[in-house]
Amino acid sequence: MQDKIARAEVNRKLKVLLNHCTQLQGQFYPSKGPRILLILLQKIIKQILSRFNLYNSIQITLIGSLCNTIERFIGYVDTSEMSEVPWSIIPALGKLFGIIRPNCEFIICPVWETTYAIYNSNLIQDLRARIIEAPKLLFERDDKFQENINNFMKDQPQGLYFLFYPRIERLSVLHFSLLGHEIGHLSADEWLQINWSQFLDKFKIIPKLSEYFDKKLKSLNRPPQLFDQQYIRISTSRSLEIFKKIMKELLSDIFGVLVFGPSSLFSSYIFALNSQFNDVTNVSNGYLPWRYRLRILKRVLLDLNIEVLKDKFGKWLDLVFTTCDDQSDLDALRTTPDLDYILILLDAIDKSFDDLCGDLKIIVRDNSFNKISNNEDHNEVLSRLKDGITPNAIMFDNLKEKPIDIRTIVSGTWSYLTKIPLDDIGEYLKESTLANLLSLKAIELSTIQENFNNDTSKRRNN
Amino acid sequence: MTELSYFNLGFRSENILEELNNLIQQKGVNDLILFDALSIVKDCVSLKEENAISNNLTPSGYELTSLVPLVFTIFPGKKVDETIAQLKDILEAIEELIKKEKIATDRTEKIRTFFSTLSKLCLAQINNLSVERSMAIH
Numbered sequence: 001m002q003d004k005i006a007r008a009e010v011n012r013k014l015k016v017l018l019n020h021c022t023q024l025q026g027q028f029y030p031s032k033g034p035r036i037l038l039i040l041l042q043k044i045i046k047q048i049l050s051r052f053n054l055y056n057s058i059q060i061t062l063i064g065s066l067c068n069t070i071e072r073f074i075g076y077v078d079t080s081e082m083s084e085v086p087w088s089i090i091p092a093l094g095k096l097f098g099i100i101r102p103n104c105e106f107i108i109c110p111v112w113e114t115t116y117a118i119y120n121s122n123l124i125q126d127l128r129a130r131i132i133e134a135p136k137l138l139f140e141r142d143d144k145f146q147e148n149i150n151n152f153m154k155d156q157p158q159g160l161y162f163l164f165y166p167r168i169e170r171l172s173v174l175h176f177s178l179l180g181h182e183i184g185h186l187s188a189d190e191w192l193q194i195n196w197s198q199f200l201d202k203f204k205i206i207p208k209l210s211e212y213f214d215k216k217l218k219s220l221n222r223p224p225q226l227f228d229q230q231y232i233r234i235s236t237s238r239s240l241e242i243f244k245k246i247m248k249e250l251l252s253d254i255f256g257v258l259v260f261g262p263s264s265l266f267s268s269y270i271f272a273l274n275s276q277f278n279d280v281t282n283v284s285n286g287y288l289p290w291r292y293r294l295r296i297l298k299r300v301l302l303d304l305n306i307e308v309l310k311d312k313f314g315k316w317l318d319l320v321f322t323t324c325d326d327q328s329d330l331d332a333l334r335t336t337p338d339l340d341y342i343l344i345l346l347d348a349i350d351k352s353f354d355d356l357c358g359d360l361k362i363i364v365r366d367n368s369f370n371k372i373s374n375n376e377d378h379n380e381v382l383s384r385l386k387d388g389i390t391p392n393a394i395m396f397d398n399l400k401e402k403p404i405d406i407r408t409i410v411s412g413t414w415s416y417l418t419k420i421p422l423d424d425i426g427e428y429l430k431e432s433t434l435a436n437l438l439s440l441k442a443i444e445l446s447t448i449q450e451n452f453n454n455d456t457s458k459r460r461n462n
Numbered sequence: 463m464t465e466l467s468y469f470n471l472g473f474r475s476e477n478i479l480e481e482l483n484n485l486i487q488q489k490g491v492n493d494l495i496l497f498d499a500l501s502i503v504k505d506c507v508s509l510k511e512e513n514a515i516s517n518n519l520t521p522s523g524y525e526l527t528s529l530v531p532l533v534f535t536i537f538p539g540k541k542v543d544e545t546i547a548q549l550k551d552i553l554e555a556i557e558e559l560i561k562k563e564k565i566a567t568d569r570t571e572k573i574r575t576f577f578s579t580l581s582k583l584c585l586a587q588i589n590n591l592s593v594e595r596s597m598a599i600h
Contacts, residue, residue: 058581059476062469065588069465129523130466134473141477141494 003057010060011052013067018045020074030087031094033107033160034077037123040156041070044131047138047152054136066131073123076109076162084110086170088444092406093163093179095447096259099367100187104159110167114274116175118182119162128153161186173439174417176410177260177267184255187363188248195359196244203348205243209236212341243345245286250349253293254360257300261369262313263410265297266418269320277323278332280339289329292346298324300357303370312378312411316418372405380404381412381442385435392442393449403449404442413439465591467528472584474498475577482574485559496560499577503553506533507546532583536576552576 021042025035048063055063085108097106104122132149135141139148163182169175200206213235217228257264272290279289298321301309310317333342349356361368377394381404384391391409393401404412413435420431481495505520509530518526537545555569 056476056480058585059473061585062472062476062588065465065585065592066469068592069469126466130470134470135495135498136477137473141492141498145494 003060006057006064007052007060010064010067011049013064014045014049014052017067017070017074018042018049021045024074024077028082029077029080030082030085030090031106031108032157033105034080036105036157037073037077037107037160040124040127041073043152044127044138045070051138077107079111080107080109084167084170086172086176086440088440089173089176089406091447091451092443093176095406096180096367097161097183099259099365100183100363101159101161103157104161105157106161106163108163108165110170111164112167114166114168115164116166116178116182117164118185119164122159122161124156124158124160171436171440173410173413173436173443174263174270175267176443177256177263177407178271180260180264181252181256181268184252184259184360185248187255187360188251190363191251191359192244192247196247199247199348199352200240203351205344205348206236206240208344209239209341212344239341242284242286242342246283246288246342246345247349249286249288250293250296251356251360253296254300254357255364257297258357258360258364258368260407261373261411262301262309262317263407263414265294265301265320266313266316266414268294268297269323278329280329280332280336283333283339283342288342289332291323291326291329294320295324299353308375312415313418369407369411373408373411377404377408378412378415381409381439382416384442385413385416385438388434388438390438390442390445392445401449403446403453406443406446409439409442409446464525464528465588467524468584468587468591471502471524471529471532472581472588474502475581475584478502478577479574479581482570482577486570493560496556499573500553500556500560502580503549503556503576505529507549507553509533509546510542528587532580532587535583536579548572549576 021038025038025042027034029035090108093108094106097104128149132138132152135145138152139145163179165175165179210232213232217224217231253264253268256268268290272294275290277289277291277294283289330343330346333346334340380394381391391404391412393403395401416435417432420428422428477495478499481491481499485491501522505522505524506529508520509526520526520529533549534542534545537548540548551569552573555565555573558565559570559573
């Protein structure tokens with residue numbers, strides 16, 4: 001009887017989820033991702049229901065747990081409806097996403113906390129490998145198994161990713177560049193898969209870590225013990241995992257600033273104000289002190305002409321650069337017990353910095369901020385914002401318009417912001433809010449105009 | 463995606479248990495499911511203790527961080543090298559079954575116990591993750 005009750009309950013849950021998948025398809029979403037996921041989940045649930053009587057009682061319990069996961073995914077989709085997301089930047093975000101993940105979709109999910117994150121597991125791949133290809137779940141394990149799966153997955157994109165951002169920043173264009181860091185995680189993962197072993201070998205990281213932990217044991221001034229070698233081995237292994245997380249974050253930082261330029265520096269600085277610049281409490285999760293990370297961003301930005309930067313961002317730039325130049329974060333790492341081994345990695349990063357940037361520049365290609373930025377567009381953004389006009393395009397004497405790149409819009413908006421006096425916070429907020437709204441609109445218009453121009457050009461060439 | 467990995471592993475383990483029941487009852491056996499069993503055990507045999515904190519994947523694509531906590535608790539009281547030795551024996555037994563060789567009843571039982579325990583551990587881990595998630599919210 002217990003088994004029958006459990007079956008009835010799981011069956012009921014599946015039908016409720018199926019109903020939700022159908023209903024939610026009727027909502028408006030700013031990207032294709034939500035609908036793609038809903039349709040795929042709908043197909044999975046229907047197939048499970050069609051084979052329901054073939055599963056044993058433990059499998060039914062497992063499917064019950066699967067319902068919880070599906071429920072969570074549906075929840076993310078539900079929050080990504082048009083009215084909840086900064087839908088005007090979605091086409092622009094899609095274009096940036098396409099730099100490193102062509103033929104992939106994303107779902108932007110607002111959350112009520114100050115967090116930017118990417119679920120950098122490819123959901124299509126995960127659902128395929130773990131659910132659709134689970135033998136006897138959706139299809140019999142026979143010689144038609146692979147054919148059935150391929151048919152089931154026909155017309156799916158190559159990938160699907162969740163991007164989380166703070167709901168509170170829905171109308172903030174200034175923080176858009178932080179999503180650049182999140183998208184950069186996908187490139188960081190690829191870089192690590194290809195280059196991590198070589199990197200470790202080149203800078204002899206493993207021997208250096210082993211030596212570090214060996215010295216620690218020797219400093220205890222006691223005779224060698226049976227499990228000393230095991231301690232060294234496990235500690236080295238644990239440290240390498242932390243190093244990998246740190247590299248992931250730093251590579252994503254570099255990607256973000258290559259794509260967004262100075263905006264990335266300023267939005268990171270503002271984000272860093274949520275904590276302390278020398279905070280080392282999250283190093284084991286891959287987050288170095290913000291002072292170090294800002295210094296990395298500065299180093300990448302020095303590819304741009306520094307005088308031009310000062311001209312555009314003035315005192316704000318001086319403030320951020322002064323914050324970076326202070327190296328007290330390294331002292332904090334050096335003097336915090338059991339964290340000084342991190343300096344082994346930082347030394348390697350320092351020596352390989354140009355190569356790391358070079359590798360990411362290859363991925364970013366012609367989409368780097370350097371390639372698209374120019375003073376004329378930047379000044380047009382400033383001028384339009386001062387006049388209370390959307391800074392989406394630059395108009396020529398013959399009344400033709402050229403859309404301004406979205407990243408120049410964001411950078412120009414930061415530049416405008418840095419020129420507003422901070423003496424009266426009320427006035428500052430009033431002006432910066434207006435600038436934000438105008439720029440959000442500008443990003444939307446610029447993307448639409450660029451797409452229109454590209455379509456028109458294609459049609460003319462055909 | 464850890465919950466999906468545990469789901470997949472648990473579901474496959476149950477498939478394998480059913481085929482072993484068919485074998486014991488001398489009914490038809492799906493060889494493809496036995497090959498599945500082989501690939502799972504091969505993944506387990508290659509594990510090391512340090513893998514518990516590794517971000518890498520097994521040859522079948524499971525996260526090492528997902529698999530290691532399960533495998534090294536499947537044989538309670540056994541050390542890592544003893545566990546690997548047990549797994550190697552199970553691997554051999556499955557290979558013999560695939561070759562249609564007769565194996566001793568106690569070895570079939572060993573395979574059954576392994577996958578039965580694995581399935582239950584997967585379910586426990588999924589529940590664990592769900593509780594952790596609820597606690598994080600509260």
